[in-house]
Structure formats: C-alpha cells, structure tokens
Amino acid sequence: xxxxxxxxKPDAVKRGFVGGILVEIQSAGLSVCGxxxxxxxxxxxxxxxxxxxxxxxxxxxxxYMSSGPVVVMVLEGEGAIAxxxxxxxxxxxxxxxxxxxxxxxxxxxxxxAAHGSDAPETASREIPFFFRTLDIV
Ligand code: UDP
Ligand code: MG
Numbered sequence: 674x675x676x677x678x679x680x681x682k683p684d685a686v687k688r689g690f691v692g693g694i695l696v697e698i699q700s701a702g703l704s705v706c707g708x709x710x711x712x713x714x715x716x717x718x719x720x721x722x723x724x725x726x727x728x729x730x731x732x733x734x735x736x737y738m739s740s741g742p743v744v745v746m747v748l749e750g751e752g753a754i755a756x757x758x759x760x761x762x763x764x765x766x767x768x769x770x771x772x773x774x775x776x777x778x779x780x781x782x783x784x785x786a787a788h789g790s791d792a793p794e795t796a797s798r799e800i801p802f803f804f805r806t807l808d809i810v
Contacts, residue, residue, distance in 0.1 A: 675753040676706070676809075678799035680788035683741035686710075690778045691744055694787065697774055698748060701760050707747035707800075707809040715739040721802060730783065737783055745803045754796055757789040 681694050698705060713721070718738040725731050748757055762773025766785050769776040779785040790796035800809075 674749055674751060675793070675796075676747055676749045676800060677754040677757050677790045677796045678788070678803065679746040679748050679757055679790075681744040681746075682784065682786055682788060683737060683743055684780050684784035685778050685786040686742050686744060688778075690786065694774055694778065697760060698746075698757075701756060703748045703750045703753055703756060703760075705746055706749045707804045708744065709746075709803070709808070710742050710744050711803075712742045713739045721799070734783060747800055747804055747809050754790055754793065758791065761787045761789050 679698070681691055685691070685694060695705070715735055718735040719726075719731075722731065722734055722738070725734065728734075750756060760774055762769030762775040764775070764785060765782040766775040766779030767782075769779065774787050775785045778787075790799050
C-alpha cells in the first residue's frame with residue numbers, strides 16, 4: 674500500500690468540480706484516507722512549492738494557489754503515487770491525454786485542477802505538510 678498527497682486546486686474548487694474529481698478517484702479504485710478543505714496563505718503556498726522557487730512561474734503559482742479554497746487529500750492504494758499522476762494527466766491540460774482530470778477540468782498550465790506527489794520522497798514530505806497522523810484514517 675502506498676499513499677500520495679492530492680490537491681484539488683482553486684480553479685477546480687471554484688468551478689464546482691470537487692464532486693467530479695472525487696468520482697474519478699473512487700472509480701479508479703484509490704481510497705481517500707484523509708480529506709480537508711483549506712485556504713492557503715501565500716506564505717504556505719510558497720513553502721509547499723519551495724522546490725520550484727527558482728522557476729519563472731513560482732510567484733504566479735503561489736498567488737494562484739492561495740487565491741481560493743483547495744481540497745487536500747491523502748489517497749491510498751497499490752502504486753497510488755503513479756496511479757494518481759496517470760489519472761491527473763500531463764501538467765499542461767492542452768497536452769494531457771483524453772479522459773484525464775487535467776484534460777477534463779484544467780484551464781491552462783498553471784490552473785490545471787489538481788496536484789499529486791511525484792515520488793515516494795515527495796509524498797513523505799507533502800502528506801505531513803497538511804495532515805497529522807491522527808487525521809489519516
Ligand atoms: N506550472 C506553471 N507553469 C509551468 C509549469 C508548472 O504554472 O510552466 C504550475 C502548475 O500548476 C503545476 C505546478 O506549477 O502543476 C507545479 O509544477 P510541476 O512541474 O511540479 O508540475 P506537476 O508535478 O504539478 O505536474
Ligand atoms: Mg510536481
């Protein structure tokens with residue numbers, strides 16, 4: 674069993690896609706073992722994405738991620754990290770495969786509906802960023 678950190682980003686929450694994305698997650702056989710709606714302060718978005726701080730899109734990304742509520746989740750299943758990344762699709766919705774969450778629900782390369790940890794080490798940092806052990810069922 675593996676766990677990954679998933680986020681439904683502000684654009685998708687704002688446009689009413691939380692339910693649709695949860696359906697995709699559960700249809701794919703991933704279990705939701707933690708879930709919360711929060712609004713990130715800009716400093717919290719900056720800390721979460723600090724690995725990208727040298728990138729040209731960092732400031733805009735952090736402003737966007739703190740622009741409205743997000744849904745943070747812990748997903749669990751065999752190979753959950755790769756399976757959630759596959760289900761999300763490519764970073765740029767325009768390049769994402771048909772049927773993926775970013776293709777269906779994303780707006781553009783920044784407002785791309787969802788986040789997923791990209792490796793076990795990333796998940797180990799990202800899950801405790803949002804969830805205490807006792808908040809994961
Ligand atoms: N992003 C962006 N412009 C880019 C690349 C990425 O605004 O050219 C944003 C986008 O929201 C993306 C996030 O930064 O999801 C993190 O980028 P990363 O390369 O880690 O993509 P991901 O792992 O989310 O597919
Ligand atoms: Mg990434």
